Amino acid sequence: MHLEQISSPEQLKKVTPEELPQIAEEIRKFLLDSLSITGGHLGSNLGVVELTLALHYLFDSPKDKFLWDVGHQAYVHKILTGRQGDFPTLRKYKGLCGFPKRNESEHDCWETGHSSTSLSGAMGMAAARDLQGESYRVIPIIGDGALTGGMALEALNHIGNEQRDMMVILNDNEMSISPNVGALHNYLGKLRTNRSYHKMKDEVEALLKKIPSVGGTFANMAERIKDSLKYLVVSGVLFEHLGFTYLGPVNGHNLNELMECLKQADRTPGPVLVHVVTEKGKGYLPAETKEDKLHSVAKGYKLEESKLTETTVKKAGAEPPKYTKVFGDTLIRLAEEDHRLAAITPAMLGGSGMNEFANQFPDRCFDVGIAEQHAATFAAGLATQGMKPVLAIYSTFLQRAYDQVIHDIARQDLDVMIAVDRAGFVGADGETHQGVYDIAYMRCIPNMVIMMPKDENEFQHMLYTGHQFAGPTAVRFPRGAGIGVKMDKDMKELPIGKGEILREGRDVALFAFGTMVSTAQEAAEQLAREGIQARVINARFAKPLDTEIVDQLISEGMPIVTIEEGSAIGGIGSAVLEYVSSQDARLEVKVLGIPDYYVEHGSPEEQKKEVGLTVENIARTARGLTPRRRQRA
Numbered sequence: 001m002h003l004e005q006i007s008s009p010e011q012l013k014k015v016t017p018e019e020l021p022q023i024a025e026e027i028r029k030f031l032l033d034s035l036s037i038t039g040g041h042l043g044s045n046l047g048v049v050e051l052t053l054a055l056h057y058l059f060d061s062p063k064d065k066f067l068w069d070v071g072h073q074a075y076v077h078k079i080l081t082g083r084q085g086d087f088p089t090l091r092k093y094k095g096l097c098g099f100p101k102r103n104e105s106e107h108d109c110w111e112t113g114h115s116s117t118s119l120s121g122a123m124g125m126a127a128a129r130d131l132q133g134e135s136y137r138v139i140p141i142i143g144d145g146a147l148t149g150g151m152a153l154e155a156l157n158h159i160g161n162e163q164r165d166m167m168v169i170l171n172d173n174e175m176s177i178s179p180n181v182g183a184l185h186n187y188l189g190k191l192r193t194n195r196s197y198h199k200m201k202d203e204v205e206a207l208l209k210k211i212p213s214v215g216g217t218f219a220n221m222a223e224r225i226k227d228s229l230k231y232l233v234v235s236g237v238l239f240e241h242l243g244f245t246y247l248g249p250v251n252g253h254n255l256n257e258l259m260e261c262l263k264q265a266d267r268t269p270g271p272v273l274v275h276v277v278t279e280k281g282k283g284y285l286p287a288e289t290k291e292d293k294l295h296s297v298a299k300g301y302k303l304e305e306s307k308l309t310e311t312t313v314k315k316a317g318a319e320p321p322k323y324t325k326v327f328g329d330t331l332i333r334l335a336e337e338d339h340r341l342a343a344i345t346p347a348m349l350g351g352s353g354m355n356e357f358a359n360q361f362p363d364r365c366f367d368v369g370i371a372e373q374h375a376a377t378f379a380a381g382l383a384t385q386g387m388k389p390v391l392a393i394y395s396t397f398l399q400r401a402y403d404q405v406i407h408d409i410a411r412q413d414l415d416v417m418i419a420v421d422r423a424g425f426v427g428a429d430g431e432t433h434q435g436v437y438d439i440a441y442m443r444c445i446p447n448m449v450i451m452m453p454k455d456e457n458e459f460q461h462m463l464y465t466g467h468q469f470a471g472p473t474a475v476r477f478p479r480g481a482g483i484g485v486k487m488d489k490d491m492k493e494l495p496i497g498k499g500e501i502l503r504e505g506r507d508v509a510l511f512a513f514g515t516m517v518s519t520a521q522e523a524a525e526q527l528a529r530e531g532i533q534a535r536v537i538n539a540r541f542a543k544p545l546d547t548e549i550v551d552q553l554i555s556e557g558m559p560i561v562t563i564e565e566g567s568a569i570g571g572i573g574s575a576v577l578e579y580v581s582s583q584d585a586r587l588e589v590k591v592l593g594i595p596d597y598y599v600e601h602g603s604p605e606e607q608k609k610e611v612g613l614t615v616e617n618i619a620r621t622a623r624g625l626t627p628r629r630r631q632r633a
């Protein structure tokens, strides 16, 4: 039997146990070939090949529920559940999603993208199962990185208390995106290495079972040994304290051992935690030996070489700097000048461009694990004592820390700068990762200052401005490269709440924010060729809004098109509308932003086109506002 003959878990079950290692090799080869063309999350998937095979071999999806935490490691599950043929479209527009997707397959029972949700979801399913008198297995698969997330710990607390049947698979590869960190990680390390202790525990228990229950000193002594052994075992295993039966650690690449352990877990009532030790990047040397274990690779990754293809490298050299790189460089410059600056990342050191900062300022760099809520409140704590923390966080993950931004940072008016990376469309990761809500969810928070630069040069000035400002600021910036402008040598402070007029015009105002400014400028040029003069405004601040600029537009009766790469509900367009209405003014305002639905994976260009954030649609919208005005003139 070969992989191409397996398009369902039923067919997998026809494979003999002896053939499984060969299927595992075929899966690895398929992943490597396929992802070298499309890109995607390589390292984690190479690490779960045997684990996924074992789960589908022994258990019965879709009746049994597999919940993949984060979901970036669900490619093998997709291959085994009939989607192998769709891999050429992986993470492409209208193609196979890079994460579990309920409308893609009945085997995807739980959608993910953000980490640490699987245990709570599993608890919900287990409770529903029991309340409805049903019988199926609930199996969340959670990584050691995802286990550092607060939600996962909240769920352990609940699951251990309720004692419902559930098999938690802890896939421990000692890696988050970067090497995993934290006390829990250290603790797992002790469990992993303490194999002799586990062997001793099994041997002593077996021995004691043989001691006959006779009276006298010997029996008392045996009971005392039993008690102290119980204490040793229990105090060594945090999970047992929490109400789980702990099984493992088991080698996640040895199919025989792994399946034996899973069978034992299946026979155990109540919540069981199976500690599976795997290697991220397993089977591909460039991944095994690289620090990030090739967590994800770009399109065109060349096999057998742990570097990108020639064409990609050349292109990268010629491209303007990535915003993330400008952030990392500016952070270092700010930290050199100000010893009060400390930077925090919730597990995204590399992704946030902070590796070099961590090298240069190890004492002032904090990787707190996948703990966005803690990261935000930790920043607040630092700020109360006169530090000037910078919280580097992706827009989509800042959603996790919403109450902390309101309650701990902004309400106390603390001097925290939030560097909101990946703001706007993120492309291939798709709907779970789009950074499109932060303007709306932060604009309503008192004390917040929210800005977004039109280019990478303005970005460094905004970071400088945010650092100088004594209160909460959010500087949002997109994924990817800048637009190729010259970078000023010195950083300067921008006036808070002031936009800039980039082009004069009397027919219509294009009021644009961040990435949309250059698109608006292009639209203005197109309109000029048709005789329509558009005024282009770089809003710079979503809060405070530059009301002077809007007052001027009101006084001229100039229609406005607002343009932003963020949710149209509650964004900068809403801010303009709110202000116009507060002035009892009658002015036409059209809001261009992201409509009220989740935009799926694809390229950012395809995503922008889908929602009308294009030169053509801006020009079309502006045209629709101008005829009456031009007739009057």
Ligand SMILES: Cc1ncc(C[n+]2csc(CCOP(=O)(O)OP(=O)(O)O)c2C)c(N)n1
Residues within 6 Å of the ligand: 044, 069, 070, 072, 073, 113, 114, 115, 142, 143, 144, 145, 146, 147, 173, 175, 176, 177, 280, 295, 346, 347, 348, 370, 397, 400
């Ligand atoms: C809430 C949240 N924060 C951050 C991330 C980014 N992220 C994706 S995968 C990952 C590491 C997950 O580590 P682990 O669960 O151990 O899986 P592994 O990659 O090691 O297989 C992180 C931090 C995320 N997806 N969700």
Ligand SMILES: CC(=O)[C@@H](O)[C@H](O)COP(=O)(O)O
Residues within 6 Å of the ligand: 070, 072, 113, 177, 295, 296, 351, 422, 426, 429, 479
């Ligand atoms: C699964 C996950 O959340 C991350 O791996 C994410 O895909 C990283 O995104 P960037 O590539 O934008 O850093």
Ligand SMILES: [Mg+2]
Residues within 6 Å of the ligand: 143, 144, 145, 146, 171, 172, 173, 174, 175, 176
């Ligand atoms: Mg891990």
